[in-house]
Amino acid sequence: xxxxxxxxxxxxxxxxxxxxxxxxxxxxxxxxxxxxxxxxxxxxxxxxxxxxxxxxxxxxxxxxxxxxxxxxxxxxxxxxxxxxxxxxxxxxxxxxxxxxxxxxxxxxxxxxxxxxxxxxxxxxxxxxxxxxxxxxxxxxxxxxxxxxxxxxxxxxxxxxxxxxxxxxxxxxxxxxxxxxxxxxxxxxxxxxxxxxxxxxxxxxxxxxxxxxxxxxxxxxxxxxxxxxxxxxxxxxxxxxxxxxxxxxxxxxxxxxxxxxxxxxxxxxxxxxxxxxxxxxxxxxxxxxxxxxxxxxxxxxxxxxxxxxxxxxxxxxxxxxxxxxxxxxxxxxxxxxxxxxxxxxxxxxxxxxxxxxxxxxxxxxxxxxxxxxxxxxxxxxxxxxxxxxxxxxxxxxxxxxxxxxxxxxxxxxxxxxxxxxxxxxxxxxxxxxxxxxxxxxxxxxxxxxxxxxxxxxxxxxxxxxxxxxxxxxxxxxxxxxxxxxxxxxxx
Numbered sequence: 001x002x003x004x005x006x007x008x009x010x011x012x013x014x015x016x017x018x019x020x021x022x023x024x025x026x027x028x029x030x031x032x033x034x035x036x037x038x039x040x041x042x043x044x045x046x047x048x049x050x051x052x053x054x055x056x057x058x059x060x061x062x063x064x065x066x067x068x069x070x071x072x073x074x075x076x077x078x079x080x081x082x083x084x085x086x087x088x089x090x091x092x093x094x095x096x097x098x099x100x101x102x103x104x105x106x107x108x109x110x111x112x113x114x115x116x117x118x119x120x121x122x123x124x125x126x127x128x129x130x131x132x133x134x135x136x137x138x139x140x141x142x143x144x145x146x147x148x149x150x151x152x153x154x155x156x157x158x159x160x161x162x163x164x165x166x167x168x169x170x171x172x173x174x175x176x177x178x179x180x181x182x183x184x185x186x187x188x189x190x191x192x193x194x195x196x197x198x199x200x201x202x203x204x205x206x207x208x209x210x211x212x213x214x215x216x217x218x219x220x221x222x223x224x225x226x227x228x229x230x231x232x233x234x235x236x237x238x239x240x241x242x243x244x245x246x247x248x249x250x251x252x253x254x255x256x257x258x259x260x261x262x263x264x265x266x267x268x269x270x271x272x273x274x275x276x277x278x279x280x281x282x283x284x285x286x287x288x289x290x291x292x293x294x295x296x297x298x299x300x301x302x303x304x305x306x307x308x309x310x311x312x313x314x315x316x317x318x319x320x321x322x323x324x325x326x327x328x329x330x331x332x333x334x335x336x337x338x339x340x341x342x343x344x345x346x347x348x349x350x351x352x353x354x355x356x357x358x359x360x361x362x363x364x365x366x367x368x369x370x371x372x373x374x375x376x377x378x379x380x381x382x383x384x385x386x387x388x389x390x391x392x393x394x395x396x397x398x399x400x401x402x403x404x405x406x407x408x409x410x411x412x413x414x415x416x417x418x419x420x421x422x423x424x425x426x427x428x429x430x431x432x433x434x435x436x437x438x439x440x441x442x443x444x445x446x447x448x449x450x451x452x453x454x455x456x457x458x459x460x461x462x463x464x465x466x467x468x469x470x471x472x473x474x475x476x477x478x479x480x481x482x483x484x485x486x487x488x489x490x
Contacts, residue, residue: 030291050087050261059126165282173221
């Protein structure tokens with residue numbers, strides 16, 4: 001790791017080392033071991049990081065996006081600490097059924113039927129919508145984004161080997177993974193088998209094709225669903241992959257046999273990530289992933305947010321209602337990623353007020369004096385400590401407030417530190433002054449008015465078109481309750 005505790009006076013260094021050892025600076029909670037432990041990648045200085053992407057049958061709700069904010073913080077923290085990170089994310093556009101027990105309709109097919117579109121049209125529309133919200137939250141794009149449908153050959157290769165070695169079997173025209181063939185199938189959970197088997201839950205149908213009800217599908221043929229739109233030829237019959245095999249195939253393709261970190265929400269632990277471990281390690285013949293990183297749920301007054309509750313509260317919806325998406329990011333960062341967070345409009349409104357005050361306070365800091373290297377190093381190392389302590393963003397933000405209030409630190413040093421902190425926090429804490437000519441300013445304002453009129457007439461297609469037109473010119477519109485402003489992207 002390149003970035004370490006730097007430039008500290010001896011006294012402060014002694015105190016600091018009593019809190020955390022230099023060699024143990026990056027500590028992450030590992031779901032697999034159920035404890036916080038030192039992060040040690042397979043290859044020194046390099047990190048293979050895989051995160052489960054969205055199933056693009058509908059808009060991603062803000063509970064989903066909390067997960068991606070957590071992944072983003074981890075990604076940026078690792079880079080901030082000097083690691084060479086390669087992050088891969090899948091897009092699930094086939095094979096994700098409505099039930100964990102391999103029953104019910106494919107979510108993509110169901111959405112396509114409902115909206116009278118093709119599956120690929122649905123996938124493209126909701127993928128674009130997802131990344132629009134993703135970027136609005138200042139999340140860094142993964143190095144590789146791969147739709148499941150682009151990797152069919154990978155799944156066939158893996159499934160073929162699992163069949164050859166006796167880890168999988170054919171039944172009823174489909175291919176299933178036999179969980180009885182692996183040791184400690186439930187290693188990622190802290191439950192007994194009878195508590196976890198999806199097929200014995202109330203209201204879930206048994207699959208008579210399975211040897212064990214915990215077995216899961218690797219490949220479906222038309223014997224399962226005759227009306228599946230997306231089908232591929234395979235040695236197992238014409239059909240399509242199951243959900244779980246997708247992440248294994250994509251991860252192995254782009255990150256190799258040894259994965260450092262796998263991220264997802266806590267709802268992915270079982271059965272999705274449990275199944276990934278089973279099939280991946282059976283295929284490889286060795287341990288696959290060292291660290292499992294899971295975000296807790298975002299809750300509302302009725303419980304966990306989900307798409308099944310009706311209207312989806314997305315980031316775009318919040319923006320349409322006048323909220324700054326970075327206020328939502330700020331809200332998420334004030335809670336630890338492993339704690340449930342309760343959302344309400346009242347809380348978001350309060351947090352947005354705090355966020356605006358913070359940004360305005362920072363904007364009032366005029367540069368004065370020269371960089372105080374000693375003070376800079378002390379605060380920078382404190383920031384590293386908080387992030388390295390299992391991504392304690394709440395304490396990192398408290399440190400930010402402490403810095404602003406610290407009368408012993410001059411404004412030049414404060415601004416440099418804030419700019420540095422924001423490489424990870426990504427809250428646009430420092431307003432960039434963009435000088436534009438009068439003609440361009442008039443053009444932007446006319447487009448804002450045109451868009452305002454379009455929205456008033458409920459012509460949302462035109463409203464989106466104007467936003468995209470300006471964005472293509474490097475002009476990002478920001479909707480607030482007070483009206484629409486803009487910033488020029490560098």
